[in-house]
Amino acid sequence: MTPFIPWLLLLSALCLAQQGAEKKETPPPPPEKKEGSEPLFKKKLGYRSSKTSKESTTLGFNGIDPAGKVDQKMMATSPQTKDQDTVKLMSANRPTAADLKAFIQEGGLNSK
Amino acid sequence: MTRATAILLLAGSGGYLLQAQFGGLINKAKERVEGTKQKAKPVTDRAERAVDNFTPWSPTEEQEIGEATAAKMIAMFGVIDAPKLVRYVNLVGQSVAQYSSRQLPYRFGILDSEIVGAYGLPGGFIFITRTALEGMENEAQLAGVLGHEIVHVSERHLESQIRSKKNSAWAIEEAKSKTLPAAEYLRKKADAFVFDLFNSSLSQDKEDGADERGTLMAAQAGYAASGLLDFLKTLSVASSKPENRRAFGQLLSTHPSFEARIGRLTPIAARSSTNGKTLEARFRSTVK
Numbered sequence: 001m002t003p004f005i006p007w008l009l010l011l012s013a014l015c016l017a018q019q020g021a022e023k024k025e026t027p028p029p030p031p032e033k034k035e036g037s038e039p040l041f042k043k044k045l046g047y048r049s050s051k052t053s054k055e056s057t058t059l060g061f062n063g064i065d066p067a068g069k070v071d072q073k074m075m076a077t078s079p080q081t082k083d084q085d086t087v088k089l090m091s092a093n094r095p096t097a098a099d100l101k102a103f104i105q106e107g108g109l110n111s112k
Numbered sequence: 113m114t115r116a117t118a119i120l121l122l123a124g125s126g127g128y129l130l131q132a133q134f135g136g137l138i139n140k141a142k143e144r145v146e147g148t149k150q151k152a153k154p155v156t157d158r159a160e161r162a163v164d165n166f167t168p169w170s171p172t173e174e175q176e177i178g179e180a181t182a183a184k185m186i187a188m189f190g191v192i193d194a195p196k197l198v199r200y201v202n203l204v205g206q207s208v209a210q211y212s213s214r215q216l217p218y219r220f221g222i223l224d225s226e227i228v229g230a231y232g233l234p235g236g237f238i239f240i241t242r243t244a245l246e247g248m249e250n251e252a253q254l255a256g257v258l259g260h261e262i263v264h265v266s267e268r269h270l271e272s273q274i275r276s277k278k279n280s281a282w283a284i285e286e287a288k289s290k291t292l293p294a295a296e297y298l299r300k301k302a303d304a305f306v307f308d309l310f311n312s313s314l315s316q317d318k319e320d321g322a323d324e325r326g327t328l329m330a331a332q333a334g335y336a337a338s339g340l341l342d343f344l345k346t347l348s349v350a351s352s353k354p355e356n357r358r359a360f361g362q363l364l365s366t367h368p369s370f371e372a373r374i375g376r377l378t379p380i381a382a383r384s385s386t387n388g389k390t391l392e393a394r395f396r397s398t399v400k
Contacts, residue, residue, distance in 0.1 A: 040226075040228070040243055040246070040247065040350060040356055040359050041243070041246045041247040041350070043246045043247075043399070043400075044246060045192070045197075045242055045245065045246055045399070045400075047192045047193065047194040047197065047242075048192070048193045048194070049190040049191065049192060049193060049224035050186065050190045050191045050192075050193050050224070051186075051187075051189065051190020051191075051224060061226045061227070061358055061359075062226075063188065063189075064225075064226065064227055064358060064361075064362070065361075066357075066358060067357070067358070067361045067365075068227060068357060068358045068359065068360060068361015068362045068363075068364075068365070069310070069311075069361055069362055069365065070188070070310045070362065074188055075188075075303075075306070075307060075310070076303075077184070077187045077188045078184075078187060078299070079180075079183035079184050079186065079187040079299075079302075080187060083183045083184075083186045083187040084179075084183045086183070086186050086191060087179050087182045087183045087186065087237075090182065090219040090220075090221055090237070091217065091219055093195075093198070093199070093202075094202060094206075094217065094219055095199060095202050095203050095206060099199075099203065100203060100206050100207065103203040103207065104207055104334075106394075107207075107251070107334070107389060107391050107394060108334065108389060109207055109333055109334035109335070109389065110332065110333055110334040111210070112210040112211065
């Protein structure tokens with residue numbers, strides 16, 4: 001029995017060395033892409049937002065839960081005077097009939 | 113084995129044989145009954161009948177509620193403050209809105225949000241998200257999406273739905289807020305409307321109708337009839353990636369699947385094709 005022990009030890013050592021080598025050869029799995037880690041589409045608009053007063057290029061889902069639903073905190077947001085003013089501006093800045101006519105002509109679209 | 117056990121075994125195996133022999137027939141009969149139930153649903157469903165019988169808001173009410181709701185949406189997300197781009201979106205929207213069944217002072221804004229969506233509010237306020245705009249390739253696609261929302265607004269789709277359902281946030285708020293001062297009442301109504309906007313699904317016929325009539329209006333305006341269809345195809349591909357789940361969760365929770373919409377819209381867009389324009393160059397020079 002005793003003469004086999006060194007051989008067994010040697011065999012075990014060889015097996016362990018082989019496993020180690022195999023582990024090194026296996027390439028690491030690619031990192032999983034995180035939600036919002038890169039733009040959804042290639043184009044990225046870099047305009048200012050009325051809310052943040054920063055350039056709107058930061059990635060992030062403010063007020064959106066992981067399932068994509070608007071969260072309760074966001075839903076509870078109350079409009080301030082500046083938001084009501086923005087609504088008034090939307091109405092005041094509507095293009096005129098002349099603007100629309102010129103736009104339609106420029107694009108070769110149809111006018112009613 | 114007792115006699116009773118033997119009878120039970122015989123009955124059991126007989127039942128199995130009957131099921132094996134006539135299972136197909138039984139299942140077909142079940143399907144037919146279910147089909148009849150589904151066909152009968154629109155007739156028997158009180159909520160659906162109420163939708164057809166509701167009294168619409170007066171023009172003043174609609175404008176007030178629209179303004180309050182738009183202010184809340186802006187407070188929640190913020191809007192893109194880029195006059196040239198916003199003007200462009202308004203001009204595209206108005207080009208399509210000329211062919212709307214109900215003329216309203218349509219106004220268009222861009223919400224600063226990472227989610228993909230577009231929203232039609234009472235009184236003619238229509239918003240598209242920044243991310244949705246980023247996914248578009250040309251003006252015809254924008255025209256198709258805005259056309260879809262114009263139809264929802266002009267035909268009062270969400271208004272009729274939430275006012276007819278007793279369990280909508282709107283109906284609950286309307287019942288309990290009547291004694292509040294006018295401004296507070298309006299704020300509560302806007303809260304309820306936005307809640308329902310993000311949490312209720314319109315019926316499939318309303319969504320299909322908005323896809324179809326939005327496409328037809330854009331084509332009448334001179335745009336390529338494939339605009340909305342092409343954009344839905346882009347969204348279908350993007351939404352299949354797991355990392356984009358968050359951007360599409362809200363849209364997909366309130367709308368039919370992109371595949372279903374594409375399937376229904378394809379023949380309509382093909383029939384409506386009249387050499388309409390995509391105006392890609394004008395779109396690219398403005399949306400950048």
